[in-house]
Amino acid sequence: MAPTQKLINDGNHAVDEMLRGVLAAHPNHLTLAAPRAVIAKHGPRAGKVALVIGGGSGHEPTFLGFVGKGLADACAVGNVFASPPPQPCVDAAMAADGGAGVLFMYGNYAGDVMNFDMAAEMLEMEGIEARTVLTTDDIASSPDRAKRRGVAGNVFIFKAAGAAADKMLPLDEVARIAAHANARTYTMGVALSACSLPQTRRLNFDLPAGEMEIGMGIHGEPGIRRGALKPANAVADEIMDAILAEMNAPAGAKVAVLVNSLGSTPLMELYILYARVAARLGAADLSVHTALVGPYCTSMEMAGASITIMHLDDELTQMLDHPCDCAMFRVG
Amino acid sequence: MAPTQKLINDGNHAVDEMLRGVLAAHPNHLTLAAPRAVIAKHGPRAGKVALVIGGGSGHEPTFLGFVGKGLADACAVGNVFASPPPQPCVDAAMAADGGAGVLFMYGNYAGDVMNFDMAAEMLEMEGIEARTVLTTDDIASSPDRAKRRGVAGNVFIFKAAGAAADKMLPLDEVARIAAHANARTYTMGVALSACSLPQTRRLNFDLPAGEMEIGMGIHGEPGIRRGALKPANAVADEIMDAILAEMNAPAGAKVAVLVNSLGSTPLMELYILYARVAARLGAADLSVHTALVGPYCTSMEMAGASITIMHLDDELTQMLDHPCDCAMFRVG
Amino acid sequence: MDFTTQNLTALFENLAARMSAERDALCALDGLIGDADHGIAMEQGMAAAALAVPNLATLQDQFNAAAKAFLNAVGASSGPLYATALMRAAKAAGPRAAMPRSETPALIAAMADGIAHRGKAEPGQKTMLDAWAPAAAAAKSGANWAEILSAAQSGADATAAMQATLGRAARLGERSLGHKDPGAVSACMIIAEFAKALG
Amino acid sequence: MDFTTQNLTALFENLAARMSAERDALCALDGLIGDADHGIAMEQGMAAAALAVPNLATLQDQFNAAAKAFLNAVGASSGPLYATALMRAAKAAGPRAAMPRSETPALIAAMADGIAHRGKAEPGQKTMLDAWAPAAAAAKSGANWAEILSAAQSGADATAAMQATLGRAARLGERSLGHKDPGAVSACMIIAEFAKALG
Ligand SMILES: Nc1ncnc2c1ncn2[C@@H]1O[C@H](COP(=O)(O)OP(=O)(O)O)[C@@H](O)[C@H]1O
Ligand SMILES: Nc1ncnc2c1ncn2[C@@H]1O[C@H](COP(=O)(O)OP(=O)(O)O)[C@@H](O)[C@H]1O
Ligand SMILES: [Mg+2]
Ligand SMILES: [Mg+2]
């Protein structure tokens, strides 16, 4: 099979070249603390809990793009779809540390857990307290929340934790709010095409035209099941049925919504989905406080979309509204 | 051939459903002045020149996303890849009119010119002065600037004009700055895949793997020529050679840069391109004042990228730095 | 028998059906040298026109209503071009409920004028005018409908050998060679429906 | 003849070459139930390890250097798992420039322990441990290298019939059935290179 069409140089250097480009494009926001450890220019400061995020590359603007004042202080950058090793996690944490402890946040994947846990052990030896809150918002990936993957809900969950840290709350509180944000965030996605790794440039799975993967993650791994490609409203309904049933929010509750492109699904399709999501939320008497529509957590060139709903309370609303200024995301 | 994979309902309603979603998602930014005529909530005001943009759909966030305080006051929304008819252009202009005249800005395409010219005639009958500045930044599309297409450079050019209008400059001045911005903006792009219209869901051209279209526009029309798909640096070099030669900026000059995705090309690839663009600008002793990287002017799911350079002077720098707050674009 | 408002209503129904049937073929043609949407524009435009024309008292009102409906449904290049063409046809038909069939070729000449005016086009630029202009010339010289249609078709065929200098395809330079202009092809279909109704 | 630091350097070169040759096949396997990158991780990890081991004085230093290099090059799941495996092998080899070949099966047992420890894994969960654990059991029971390898291979083959309960594939439920675990397959390749060098 012919290699997939990509604008890259050498697949083995794609992540480092991307990183070079990101740093060149955003010199006011980002700088390098160590190889593969990116730090916010105006985020970390004495007495502040350091929020350190990270994960594999290929999900841009997740994770890199959410480093900045008011959100994450630093980020460890892995290979494509591969957790970063412990060293950049440690480097990111040490560079961001303000003496008030470090909170690691990342999606719940075996690889990330192993690497970040090793990093936390290494930090302990340096006398730096590191806590971890995993994101587990992908409701399709397991009936058991603790076993779920972290996907696009990252955006809201990191945002809430970043705001808590920026408000100079202590580590316990930041971790509590992060876990609280995660517990109230629900995502489900579908994929309409595969993606391909820069090194192999082969589609990582075969999806016949007219079909879709339902319950898709963000690493090109197959979804929970395969089904016929349905109209946008039917797809939105299937996802919203699942989310609303789990979320079980009372009438009148406020939510934050993210309709996310997995990569190549354009804004036109996302807004068509959003129109239906808004109608469904309205019918359930839920009011939208924040709406994000766009590519926020991607799998390179994969086609597809996910819908995330965060069930807000006053605390989470305050955290989402808190200003942040990142290279690829701003609030306020 | 199987229909392309899209998350839509009925292709004939895709634009209207998208519009519904956009208005639902951005109630603080946008409202509807008339069918297919979108107006900024906080933009238009008495005594201010009304900047009215528009064009076919399928380029999101262009044009809709650039309506807001400090940028465009209103936008006429066409069918996919089709100029809006005169009526929504008139509706948008009348809704945005603050008594200081209307500036129409849009890309230079036969269809848009005919429809907006008819709109301008209709406005004249209403006693509203309407001027037009076409964008013509696509250097690959003709040796003659007046015949060139308007593509991703729209972002910078509209931004400059929007700032001028927001500063309450008179119509003559806004039009002069808009034309000046256009004259100093240079874009060239490549496509790595075709796109497909929601109604037909057929790829609008055939591009064999391993090839690319060079000098691509934003409507899925074929490029200037077809060539072998080259590494990112070679693509960036070819584009930068062409732009730098035309721009002919003196050492020490300042520029604004946009590395734009045509749709499905992900941030990873855009930042790899940006790294090379930055290196080339550095080698030419040009300094980057503003860098944008992302999907700003797209052709739905088309793969590919364009590079835009605006040659700044003090006036244009001031215009780009002026704050704006749109649903899909913010500065300051 | 005169050409009546009923006949014109039926003609627009046929035009709508024809464009709908040819939509994908026209889009494919436009994909080769344009943006692959010409069939969609013509389908939407003629569908809107067909909905607008029934129950109007005069041919002039019908053509004007068709013009407005086509334009508002479509925009694009085809919208203003056909809207102007249809407004010129309205003028030629005049405020009457029927016109002698012998006068109907003047409609074609009027439409061609409208297109040339709106598009600032001349023959040889590889546009729909390359079908409409020879058809108009034939109409003016007293040709019958078969001859008018055949003139349009020769004109459309000839666009394959032209390099576009107007419209979207003009940016392609030599790459536009070897493909017929989609607007000229749809023009022949329109003229063929006129010929079927009037010939 | 003892197993020397030179021999270990050569073994890592073979491992790097093997993983490079199998990269795309392992990625394709991982694509079926994972994220299609396992071959890349193994290629990068072993390439980095092979670069790290020459010119070190003891087998222990070599294995530790390989562990660190593998981990830092890769991350992912494979990184911590093989880093821990290689650190356990370092301990088993000890601070000496050579070890009796008869003792080398203990390296396999040590590596399996490391993987089980780091991954909190048990046999039957459809992971690389399903190849490493039976290989380790064989090694501990005094089997020769051919027998160790064959135990690993039977274990890897058996993963096709397992439903994953650990790692990325665990989210697939029944969809993981019918495909071998990529980590178990690459484990067999590693053990095969050990067997070639030591058998
Ligand atoms: N200035 C013009 N004068 C006459 N015909 C034109 C002109 N510009 C374009 N056309 C015709 O319009 C056709 C394209 O129509 P369509 O695809 O509907 O619009 P668009 O080019 O806006 O997508 C071309 O094939 C050509 O025949
Ligand atoms: N907890 C675990 N314990 C043991 N092996 C594991 C564990 N999690 C994953 N694996 C192994 O790792 C392999 C995947 O490795 P790799 O593709 O390199 O990492 P990733 O899953 O992070 O992309 C799986 O096939 C499985 O054999
Ligand atoms: Mg991986
Ligand atoms: Mg068009």
Ligand SMILES: [Mg+2]
């Ligand atoms: Mg067209």
Ligand SMILES: [Mg+2]
């Ligand atoms: Mg993997």
